[in-house]
Amino acid sequence: MPEVSSPPNKEKSAPQKAMEKLDLRRDIDLALHLPLRYEDETRITPVRALRDGDTAQVEGIVTHCEVQFRPRRQLVTKLDDGSGTLVMRFLNFYPSHQKTLGVGKRVRVRGEARGGFFGIEMVHPNFRGVDDDTPLAAALTPVYPTTAALPQAYLRKAVAGGLKRADLAEIIPAPLVPKGMWGLRDALRFLHEPSPDTRLDELEDHSHPAWQRLKFEELLAQQLSQLQAKREREHQRAPKFSVRKGGLQEKLLAALPFALTEAQRRVVEEIAGDLQREVPMHRLLQGDVGSGKTVVAALAATVAMNDGWQCALMAPTEILAEQHFRKLVGWLEPLGIRIAWLTGSRKGKARREMLEAVASGEAALVVGTHAVIQDDVVFKRLGLAVIDEQHRFGVAQRLALREKLVDAAEGLEPHLLMMSATPIPRTLAMTLFADLDVSTIDELPPGRTPIVTKVFSDAKREGVIHTIAGEAANGRQVYWVCPLIEESESLDLQNATETHQQLVAALPGQVVGLLHGRMPSAEKAAVMAEFTAGRMHVLVSTTVIEVGVDVPNASLMVIEHAERFGLSQLHQLRGRVGRGSVASVCVLLYTAPLSDTGKSRLRAMAETQDGFEIARRDLEIRGPGEFMGARQSGAPLLRFADMALDEELVQVARAAAEVMLDRHAEAAERHVARWLGAKSDYLKA
Template sequence: MSLDLSILKQLNNILKNKGYYYKNFKSYLLPLKDKLPLEISQKIDNIITKENPETSELDDIVNDILLEIYSIKRGDYNRLKEPLVIKFSNFVKTLEQLKKIGIETAEDIIFHFPYKYDILSSSSNDRCVLTGTFEDSKIVKTKNGKKILEAVFKGDTGYFYGVWFNFNNRYPLLLLKKGENYNLYGKLQNFNGLPAIVHPEFLSTDELGKIRPVYLLPENVKDNLYLSLLKKVYMEYSEHIVETLPLRLIIKYGFLDLKNSLRYIHFPDNINEFKKYNLLSHRRFVYEELFYLQLGLFIRKNSYGEVRGIKFDIDKDILLTLKPYIPFKLTDAQKKALKDIFNDMKSSKQMNRLLQGDVGSGKTVVAFISGVLAVKNGYQVAFISPTEILAEQHYNNFKKLFKDDFSSCLITGSLKQKDKKYLKALVESGDISFIFGTHAILQEDTIFKNLGFVVIDEQHRFGVMQRKILIEKGYTPDILLMSATPIPRTLSLTFYGDLEISIIDQLPPGRKPITTKAFRQKEIGKVFDLVKEQIEKGFSAYFVYPLIDESDTLDLKAATQAYEQVAEFFGEDNVGILHGRMKAEEKNYLMNRFKNREIKILVSTTVIEVGVDVPHATVMVIENAERFGLSQLHQLRGRVGRGGDQSFCYLVYSDKISEDGLKRIKAMINYNDGFKLSEIDLEMRGPGDFFGTRQSGLPDLKFSNIIKDTDILLSAREDAFEILKEDPYLNKPENRILKEMLKFKWKDAYELVNIG
């Protein structure tokens, strides 16, 4: 059954005014009777003959209509996932090319939208139509011996040219007849002092004034062939395109139904229709994408809340016992974050909180304090880091603060099997309270006696699968994620909408802002002299490069080459090289030599980007700085200034720097605040690239841009929240569509609805 907006509006009135509907059911149902299938129409006839039908009977009628409208038969939607080659084998070469851009199924091509539209008229800007009668043509030879075909046409406003560099005896010469009228379409240029179109397309009179969608396609797929395929696919599969938004939302925003929205996007008939419906249709898809994203995130969040967690006992007396361990005053932002975490810990629901803070803002101390409270309640804490170097650093920092008052261990891949087995036995018996390591400690055969608190450091996401591992092992600990990548609010809503968020936006008192300066590549001598000053004062320095060897297509220095240059100036014994291809043991050995001042300078690729803490390192030199993203530059800068000494960041850039590269470097010089830089970064790069390769388990954003579409995002979020507040498991007939679509749009979220 296709969507009839009058039916939708009437149903919406019924759902909004149930009381009136029960009293005046005849006036509500009679206008619908003739628009519905026979079976439902007969049910309406039966109920109208009754004086006082049961409200349950009246509800059943409404549910039947809703289910008829939104009857997503699994087979129907799955039909859109059929490979195109099954029914369109005559387009096999085109389909091979389309695979390169991810178009393989009917769904792929139907939801591959135009990136612009050409208006086939004489008043268009970039491309236009020139109409006139063909007068004459000649073939001209250039100095290089190449041939050009020049055809002269006479229009209402004077003469113009059609010009061909590629032509033959058949085309376009056989097409051109003297005295006949032609419509030439293409890019308007100047040729021999007259308007001209090079390699024009000939349009029929019927095509004038029409709108032509333009798609991003592989180079050797012709537009007209693609459009022909698209039309055939749309005709073949249109009956399987089922409505994907609930009726209340279609009516609330005045959207068109799905089929019509797709029709107006791909096949607008004329300029008036285009102006009226195209923008509205695009807005619908932006809204729908963000709505389902928010719906999935809320369901995920609600499912976390339903996991019974641990109710920790946190009172003043316990907090006072921690005071002697913290030799400095916590900032107000740290105190606020701790308050959020304590409130979560005191609740019987499982905590799922993201702790966001700029580099050096003191997130780790907040995590330590929270973890110690869990231990004081008789539970174990797993502190998980992305690398062994970081895991070891957190372990050492914990020992510095809390000495041996709380049993702790470090479990990493480089441990001997015998030692690992011994430590795991102590963890299983409950003799060790704090366990530091990488993700492997959750995934391997580590058995905890009483795991109550998990800290995940520097992970953009801790996904459904990791939680599943914990639940399958019988653990439901409170989970605290930490990220030193500040994220603007709209992105937080989009990527972390399933988590509670605490932000530490203050640096500890006494922390000196890092002085940042930029130098051209030819000024590297100055940079070496500035570094030398710091080395002579007993401090250490990093030199960071983007690559390890020159096999990359980008013309960059390799870290190995750079090492030789730095070693020549500062002496080989003072310099070490760290890169991504080294084994974990080699990296650890070198980092420890640097930490212990056995070497003074570390030449590195970006492997030292996250979290490494060397208090005596006061200089960060970043070569080819224009090749790094703003977030990366800020993270790298944060590796210095970890002690109380004035620190420096020197950005060295090449002559090939782009305008964007220069903007990034200026932003680094002007701002030390990571949140401010993240906003600039988001504006410059757009949301698609902000996270780079993200393993988030979230659907891709195909239609929306969360910078430009913030208002739609907030509306979609509010709508998703309201729907789930009324119907947490999406059981109502009018919400059945949502549960069905989550199966296709976001498998994780659907599984969580089912778990619920």
């Protein structure tokens, strides 16, 4: 397909550079760059018919144009169309504006009408000079996603050119296209230039039949890419382990101070089944907050280590990595397993010793942050990699991990287990994670107490502090989470430092700690150690304690400015309490006025503790970004389809992808190339 590029020796213009940033490089990229919305420039509305809030186009003669200086410098013009007078105000303007809007000139103006002191007016409308016979637009005018350096007029012209040149021949075999669906060429041409009688709501909510074809095309490309990745792995080789009677796994199970739940036993067996095959495991282990994923990962690791292979466990933060490390040391060191600890803060001799233990194979298990995949870390024989909270790692990091882990000498890839405490709704699992096998821990260990969630306005803050004093006096511990570390002029949010000072003053005789991401690692570890040991009563923190932190004695969680957090994040934070046998409470403090989205989030939190129901509602409220996490970086995933509404279309695309890969492999390759170009690798990360 022809590339969109400038001549080789010519410096690229700002719009051309902006187009490359938007990944508009090929003609097909331009053809698939569809409008965000549309403006109706096909009709003229009389001034007398304008109502407050209407967005409309009017045409008339300029009768007045002057620069005024009160209350601030502005250009004020008046336009008469014979039915009434429209006032136009421009707070930012240039001499060219004054020339086009000179008295006696005919202009066509489009903007939002509003009632003003001197009658109906528009502020900063779009306008252009016209003649008596200048024709109106024949189609609705598209408004494209763009950047400041890329004017709509330039982009419209580029898209129109790309649409003419792009190869829009049908690639998908006709029997696989749902019956009655528009052709691709017709759908694209229509969406770039819809006829004036088209209902705007059908265009803008993507329910028009033309949009249905584009959604199907997009979902099919995404499904094909993921299924290709899954099938490619069937040809790769991984170490084949055996689960021996009396082996490490049995020894660990016998030594654990608790019994596994039925759900944990089930997923342990699913993972063990994968590890006994020569095909690399690529499994997502999902379970609600506190469902016991770490012990499942430890049991998986024992299978590999029992056969003389190494394992790596990578977590997104030092706090979470250290918690895994402490648990794993407690479980595995008594069985004779040496565990290495690798994070960015570990330097000098201690780091060198760890690297030597990893390279020699003396350390059978390596736990750490992204430091585990740095260049100087060399494994002797890596058989299993576990990534916790996998959505928190960037695409580039996950790709680097895959490349690093392949054993070039033996031509073997390690097995890969990804863990997530953000349960994934079924539709999302079918789309964004179609290349993964998914195991779900769908029950909590016995003895976990339900958490009561209460929602209060910030006006009740003093009462909440009084409750904290009572909890601390009874020997309980409290988290208080704030969204910011320091004051911000743009957001009037209570910050962690100020809240810490307030609580120190309000709770004499109680130990109140402070934890945030900018503290040195050693200081963070010291604070967490004090809290975990029960020597600190209240911990004021930013969201660094969002995942993994496990303090059974903590019974109260206060989340300040709860309306600013996403639902999944609120659910994760709430999961830091209720980890012991004491009744626990989560208090959500909000600042009025609440947006509709804020109300929906807080209502969902008060109504349910079910992580899957929370995930479903979060998908409805926020869209898929929360769940995709960094997986969306670098790949144009689902620009058009809506996973909350298009589940049926996902299933149709899934079935079509299976058939296409089996019977029309060349067409499948071409379809993925058309939609994703070189980016399909990102979907495999």
